[in-house]
């Protein structure tokens with residue numbers, strides 16, 4: 001049974017016990033609420049403009065030139081080579097394309113990894129708040145998710161207690177699952193934190209699964225894959241996807257990078273989930289990965305500006321704002337403006353009060369009291385939309 005109920009976590013008669021409590025994802029629920037109330041949707045994380053036309057043209061070309069049948073199981077060699085080259089170009093990491101598996105988004109890479117690696121009763125240790133698919137993927141594998149909470153600190157960052165993290169490791173722990181940049185908090189794990197996590201994995205002989213889908217959305221400094229740390233390439237499954245980096249969240253092309261025996265296990269699970277992934281989108285994503293630095297720098301700069309634009313309005317509205325170091329989400333504490341409310345009640349009434357939809361962060365916590373006053377806003381929207389939403393919030397709460 002899930003420890004992370006969504007807004008509709010009521011019992012479903014036909015759903016097996018492993019998935020009871022997972023309900024409908026909070027993102028689908030809040031997007032439905034936005035559609036129903038005609039409110040501005042700053043809930044579910046997706047951009048309201050498409051990515052580069054060059055990438056669209058590459059997909060159209062692939063559709064027209066007959067790349068419409070099953071692609072190779074691991075992904076096309078061109079795409080796997082482009083993923084390997086991307087790791088070398090941005091992080092100086094030498095990756096063999098044979099160590100790359102193309103998946104149907106990061107979601108499938110995560111689920112296939114859990115299904116491949118976990119025995120019933122194994123534990124996977126991660127950080128709360130936890131992106132929603134982790135709990136479901138672990139539950140489908142018959143394993144159990146354990147969490148260590150990222151605590152909001154007075155300095156406006158989220159941090160974890162290393163002793164608690166170590167205490168979360170048990171003889172049943174199969175893997176640590178790390179998301180950096182982190183959804184929903186916007187935290188980018190520091191080099192020191194990554195070093196500590198890697199050190200624990202080495203000492204306890206654990207695999208590390210990293211979800212790096214926001215790797216090109218780091219606002220100061222740059223992203224650091226843990227697989228690049230000493231001795232970690234062999235014990236890390238690095239997962240990412242094209243959805244965020246190129247603003248095509250609906251295309252669902254992702255990947256996993258791991259040493260051959262681990263990757264082979266993940267490939268076995270992936271084969272029977274989807275077999276292969278999106279033939280015409282693979283050459284398109286190959287084109288995207290080979291775009292020049294100006295594209296990548298522009299993406300980061302644009303998002304940094306959007307973060308600051310929305311962040312200004314959120315502050316003027318009276319929220320306590322946790323300025324994100326990465327991702328396209330800003331988490332606020334609603335306590336100063338709605339001391340009587342929790343995040344779920346606040347988000348359910350927000351469309352009517354302010355014409356805006358946001359996501360309550362508490363549904364990402366095992367112990368929901370921990371995140372009860374936290375709410376997440378997505379800022380990967382056109383500036384005029386952010387301004388309109390910001391003005392509505394400021395008029396309502398400021």
Ligand code: PMP
Pocket residue numbers: 045104105106107108131179182183211213240241242243249252253254
């Ligand atoms: N991990 C995190 C942290 C996410 O926010 C998301 C949302 N897109 C995913 C994984 C899923 O990525 P994809 O759409 O590529 O499956």
Ligand code: GLN
Pocket residue numbers: 025027028043044045046183
């Ligand atoms: N990752 C996106 C978010 O956090 C949503 C993806 C989804 O709806 N599953 O909002």
